[in-house]
Amino acid sequence: MKSSIVCKFGGSSVSCAEQITKVKDIVSQNKERQYVVVSAPGKDSSHAEKLTDHLINIATDGKHFRLQHKDISAQKSYNEVVGKFKKLIADLSIEGKDVIEKLGKDLKKPVPEEKKTDFLASRGERYNAEIISRYFNKQGILAELVLPEDMGLLVSEDFSNANVIPVSYRNIREKLTSVEGVSVIPGFYGITAKGDVAVFSRGGSDFTGGEIAFAIEAALYENWTDTDGIYQVDPRHIAEAKVIPRLTYKEIRLLSSKGFDVFHYDAMVNCKKRNIPIHIRNTNNLASEGTIIVSERVPEEVVVGIARKDNIAYLYVERDGAGETIGFVHDLLSVIKDYGIETCHYPTDRDDVAILLNQDDMVGTAEDIKEIIEKDFKPDTLEFNYNITxxxxxGIGMKNHPGVIAEAATALKEQNINIEIINQGPAQISFHFGFQNFYADSALQALYERLIK
Known part of the structure; x- marks a missing residue:
């Protein structure tokens, strides 16, 4: 199956009949596109909330939207979900009365509370895949709906954050090699050994696509979305930024961990093991060549992209010998982990440690954390600093190009931007500057013009 292509279409690509028609055209243009993974329908002009959020709202009896201060009951969400699929079926002119009946039964199916959210959240992908497979067949594309339970996509019982069990790869390969025509597969979920539905983290349809590509040893994994690819910087901040034509897995890993959110990184892990290229394309702009992610490339530039992460806080701890004390940083991180707070970096010196944190995770916890650290670590100085970008x-071109950090620092100095944090990755293909949020736009512009433009 070395010539086969796995295609994953995100929510915006399958949000309505017009978009699904584009998907059909893309699949029909290349006979190697034999495996199609689909998301739940995304938002369109007539729906303010995502369909998956409506499904979670049904599972939580309206609590999901109440927590967002939205007056949307579980019954209203039920009507929205059923209405959305009825409209898709009607607009695509396919037979689907039985699909709506099965959907309705699933939405009202008694499921144990701890498993209910996963089961219902997965129904968007489940029924969108069935509708799309029927539409393909109606349009003359031989297609078969292949559900995770049909192909033995077995996962752990970590509900809402499931992991694939290795035997799944053999199961998937055996099933998919027996399918005639195009396999249409719902993303986002698998089945536990007990037969329960368990979903991956949000964005998990990317992950499903990557696992399918790995299992069948695909020649290429195409990820179709609503952007032209991965940009040098977020175009919402710098409009002139261009699409990056080629990236390595290492580069996209570093970019995605620092604020790039076009692609679910976990989807790349197994593709990287088998050197399967990942091609990010725009469903709405076939003229764009997109971004290809590969194992190796010859860099033509020093810096390929700049990631931005706002609303970071850092915890500063000073104590004689802190950075040299075995286990000090580990124990400090354990305190933060117990509160479920995401950490970004933790640069150390002989006597001090700075741990960068997701500020949004810290609401209501900072004083408790300070109290524990003061009691257990007895620091000379302990403080939180907020609103950091x-x-x-x-860029892999940085490694053999001295002076990049100096160039960047000079560009910021020329704009009178005060740098609070400097840190370089050990691979020498990335570095990090931190400063107050109000410098963010001017700092990004300065670095873009000096390092990329």
Missing amino acids: ILSPV
């Missing part, structure tokens, strides 16, 4: 230039 981290900018992270990335």
Whole structure:
């Protein structure tokens, strides 16, 4: 199956009949596109909330939207979900009365509370895949709906954050090699050994696509979305930024961990093991060549992209010998982990440690954390600093190009931007500057013009 292509279409690509028609055209243009993974329908002009959020709202009896201060009952969400699929079926002119009946039964199916959210959240992908497979067949594309339970996609019982069990790869390969025509597969979920539905983290349809590509040893994994690819910087901040034509897995890993959110990184892990290229394309702009992610490339530039992460806080701890004390940083991180707070970096010196944290995770916890650290670590200085932006230039061309950090620092100095944090990755293909949020736009512009433009 070395010539086969796995295609994953995100929510915006399958949000309505017009978009699904584009998907059909893309699949029909290349006979190697034999494996199609689909998301739940995304938002369109007539729906303010995502369909998956409506499904979670049904599972939580309206609590999901109440927590967002939205007056949307579980019954209203039920009507929205059923209405959305009825409209898709009607607009695509396919037979689907039985699909709506099965959907209705699933939405009202008694499921144990701890498993209910996963089961219902997965129904968007489940029924969108069935509708799309029927539409393909109606349009003359031989297609078969292949559900995770049909192909033995077995996962752990970590509900809402499931992991694939290795035997799944053999199961998937055996099933998919027996399918005639195009396999249409719902993303986002698998089945536990007990037969329960368990979903991956949000964005998990990317992950499903990557696992399918790995299992069948695909020649290429195409990820179709609503952007032209991965940009040098977020075009919402710098409109002139261009699409990066080629990236390595290492580069996209560094960019995605620092604020790039086009692609679910976990989807790349197994593709990287088998050197399966990942091609990010725009469903709405076939003229764009997109971004290809590969194992190796010859860099033509020093810095390929700059990631931006806003609303970071850092915890500063000073104590004689802190950075040299075995286990000090580990124990400090354990305190933070117990509160479920995401950490970004933790640069150390002989006597001090700075741990960068997701500020949004810290609401209501900072004083408790300070109290524990003061009691257990007895620091000389302990303080939180808030409203930090981290900018992270990335590029494999940096490794043998001295002076990049100096160039970047000079560009910021010329704009009178005060740098609070400087840190370089050990691979020498990325570095990080931190400063107050109010410098973020001017700092990004300065680094873009000096390092990329």
